[in-house]
Amino acid sequence: MSYLDILHQYWGYPDFRGIQKDIIESIGSGKDTLGLMPTGGGKSITFQVPALAQEGVCLVITPLIALMKDQVDHLRQQGITAAAIYSGMRHDDIVSTLDNCSFGGIKLLYISPERIGSDLFQTKLRHIKVSFITVDEAHCISQWGYDFRPSYLQIENIRKLVPDAPILALTATATPDVVDDIQDRLGFKEKNVFRMSFERRNLAYVVRQTEDKDAEMVHILQSLPKTAIVYCRSRKRTKEIAKMLTEHGISATWYHAGLEPGVKDQRQNDWQTDKIRVMVATNAFGMGIDKPNVRVVIHIDCPSSLEAYFQEAGRAGRDGNKAYAVLLYNGNDRRTLQKRIEDTFPPKDYIQTVYEHLAYFYQIGVGSGYGCIFEFPIDKFCNTFKHFPIRVNAALTILQRAGYIDYELNPDTKARVRFLLNRDELYRLDSLSDKEDNIVTALLRNYGGLFSDNGYIDESYLGQEAGLDRNQTYMILTNLSKKRIINFIPRKNIPLISYTQDRIDGVDVVLSKEVYENRKEEFIKRINSVINYAQNERVCRSRQLLSYFGENKSTDCGQCDVCLSHTKEDDTNEKEQIRKQLLTLLEDGHKHAITEIRQLNDDWDLVQQVMREMILEEEILLDGSFLLLP
Template sequence: MSYLDILHQYWGYPDFRGIQKDIIESIGAGKDTLGLMPTGGGKSITFQVPALAREGICIVITPLIALMKDQVDHLRHQGIPAAAIYSGMHRDAIVATLENCIFGRTKLLYISPERIGSDIFQIKLRHMKVSFITVDEAHCISQWGYDFRPSYLLIADIRKLVPHVPVLALTATATPEVVDDIQDRLGFKEKNVFRMSFERKNLAYVVRQTEDKDAEMIHILQSIPQTAIVYCRSRKRTKDVAQMLTRQGISATWYHAGLEPAIKDQRQNDWQNDRIRVIVATNAFGMGIDKPDVRVVIHIDCPSSLEAYFQEAGRAGRDGKKSYAVLLYNGNDNRILQKRIEDTFPPKEYIQTVYEHLAYFYQIGVGSGAGCTFEFPIDKFCTTFKHFPIRASAALTILQRAGYIDYEQNPDTKARVRFLLNRDDLYRLDALSDKENEVVTALLRNYGGLFSDYGYVDESYIAQEAGLDRNQTYMILVNLSKKRIINFIPRKNTPLVRYRSDRIDGADVILDRSVYEDRKEQFVKRIRSVIDYAQNGRICRSRQLLLYFGEKKSADCGQCDVCLSHTDTDDSAIRKLIRQQLLELLADGKRHHVTEVRRLNSNWDLAGEVMREMVLEEEILMEGSYLLQP
């Protein structure tokens, strides 16, 4: 079956888009391939189609657990055998999944980068017939990238186990330097890159200089009364902003990595299904989220890199309709961004002091501690030794890069369950609902020893076995705990610290150039690029972003704040465009609310001015808050 036939049969699309076909034919020919595709460019098609065309199994490495679960469910619904392995799964379930891959019952196996280093995966991999390996979010392997993840470095080791298997690397954000680094670190046999333009013609990039960010944000959300994302830097700020918007009559909620999994799922679902209009979030939100009708993404705080900004802003307008990405900026942001450099790369002497204090905290003597793992209550640590959490966390991250410790800031610690009733009493219970019985049955069928001691359980797996969703399962486990049938300890995100080698004296901690100076230099460049973008009112915003990612041949977008400002002295052309857009809007003979006028053009003030002029000239009529043809 041809690639096009597979596309028709399983996805129903008439043809491939952009560079999809080029990438598919390259990996299909057994060549190591790097695909650069913007958010919404259809990355999944580039590995799912050739996976079905080639004999064997495609290994898909991705850090996005929510995305892998959604894609596996979607593929299975289409009749495509797919599976996933991620942190928190029960060992028996992992073994069964890997055995199915060996026996050829699976075409695509999604796996998190942390799991590929496990002995069980590496042993089973040797017995699989692998067609190719896909590396999603491939920029995470580059130490020059904005989102480097050490676990990605294990992929090079995996290639040694299956040396003749090609690799397909995919990313939506990579500078020219990172593009080269990805290919080097993945061991490409030869350079092979396919680039799709990152230009988003339907997305207007806007920087709003304002001293009152809250007021400007409210103005924007009232002018564009549709689905929106507001990005903040801190967890506390997400709650404050969401509550402020709610008080202003704007439907909003907040989201960050510290929320309980069930709460995060519920809020994401509420927003995804339009029960909530605005989600105020940290950068923990958005990866793998596919909501095409987001009309505006607002950054109330500046991100630390243009890579992060481009990816987050790119979540607007994925349906191809006119949308906005707005960065709110003022004089304080410059100072805040500069301070971020000091917080992210504190002095070496400070890092050595944190290493010493860590040993005091856990009472680890010189020459001992290797392999020991501890829960790390960072607030208690900082209170004890008078550290600021942001700086202390940065110091621990640098110590991890230097190889002294492992520092997991958001570990997916598994939930634990223990039955409080004995087996006979449990079977005599007749007051449980059908759903509660399903959960109890799933626990008994899949986990042993829960009557004598606590056992680690995977809520998602229980939900799957019980035929429920994760939110239902979580609440049922809580209720069973309240009824004193089980004791349920939910999973938590307390950071973990593990000593990779015996403790040494703090003064002997060595931070070489590749760990500290080189990475600091890259971070400073990224911060500088954000400041330059926000302050540069001469060059088109879209061109600035595209140039950063290596696209030199691009034209002015004609819709960002910079392009529109160039016509301020003689705005007849843009006024004519707005007038034409307004007449086209009313051509259907229906009444349209005045807020729709503001969405016609990113120069909202000028659009309102043109509308008022046309009303005075009786070219259009206004009835209350609605416009119509005369």
């Protein structure tokens, strides 16, 4: 079956779009391939179609758990065998899924980068026929990229286990340097890049200089009463801004990484289904979200890179209709952006001090600690040693990059349950509601050993077995715990720290040029790029962004704030020219017919506008269908 036949049969599209076919033919012929496609460019087709055309399993590595679940569901609805492996799954389910891949029962296996490093996965992979490996969000493997993730470095080891499988790397945001780095890190046999234009012709980029950002944001949202996203950098601010918008009659909610999973799901669903109009969020919101009718994305705070801005702004107007990306900016933003440099790369002696304080906090002696894992309550640590959380977080990130610790900021630790009653007493609990009874039954049916010890559970799977959503499951488990029927330890979002080598004295911590100076220099460049973009009122906004990503465009977009200001200047100059022509024509003191005036300029609408303004100012008089001087 040809690629086009597969596209017709499973997706019903008449033909491929843009560079989809080029990428498909390249990976289909066994070549390592990098595809640069902006958000909404149809990335998934480029690996799903060739996966169905080849023998074996297509391995899809992606950090977006919500996206992989959504894509697996859609593929299954189309009759395509797909599965996913991610944090929080039961061990038995992971084994079963991998065995199914070995027996040829799966065509596409989605997996998070954190899971590919496990011994279980790597052992099973040796028995799986892999057609090719797809690396989504491939910029995450580049240490020069804006969103580097250490877990992506494991992909190099996976390549060695299946050396004959080519790699398809996909990203929507990569500068020319990052494009080269992605191919080097993934071990491309030869350079092979397909680029789709990053231009979004329906998206108007606007930088609004304002001292009162809140008032400007309210004005924009009231002027454009459609679906919107507002991005800010502080979790606390998301709640404050959402409440302020609600007080102004604008339906809004807030979203950040610290919310409970059930709350996140509910708020995202309310916004997706248009029950809520505006989502106020940190950058934790949006990855994998495909809502086509977002009409405006507002950044009330500046992001730290144009890569992040382009990706977040690009969530507007995916339906192809006119949309706006607005960055609110004032003099304070420049200082705030420059302060982020020091916050993200604190002095080396400060990083050494944090390393030393970490050892005091956990009472780790010199020469010990290797392999030890600890929960990291950052607020308690900062209170104990008089640090600021932002700088501590940055110091730990750099220590991780240097190889001294592993710092997992958002671990997906599982919930745990233990029954406090013995098995015989459970059947005498006739006071349980139907939903509570369903949860107890699901626990007994799916998990063993819960009467003797705390056992790990998957709340999503448990809810599915009991016919409930994740939020309901969480509430029922909490209620059962209050009734002393079970001991329920909820899933935690608390960071984890593990020592990847024995502790040394803080003064002996070495931060190499590659780990510190080089990366700091790259970060400074990204910060300066954001400042330059916000302050450059001479060059078309779209052209500025395209140039940053290595795409040179000679024509202006004609719809950003810079282009519109140029148009306004041009109109002003042309109007002044028409005014002078009218006065010169009427200097002879005679009446001149409107038909004669029409010959002055091809733009009759503009001529009429100038005439009306001059009549109002009494520079000229209108007598029937004739003009004359007063």
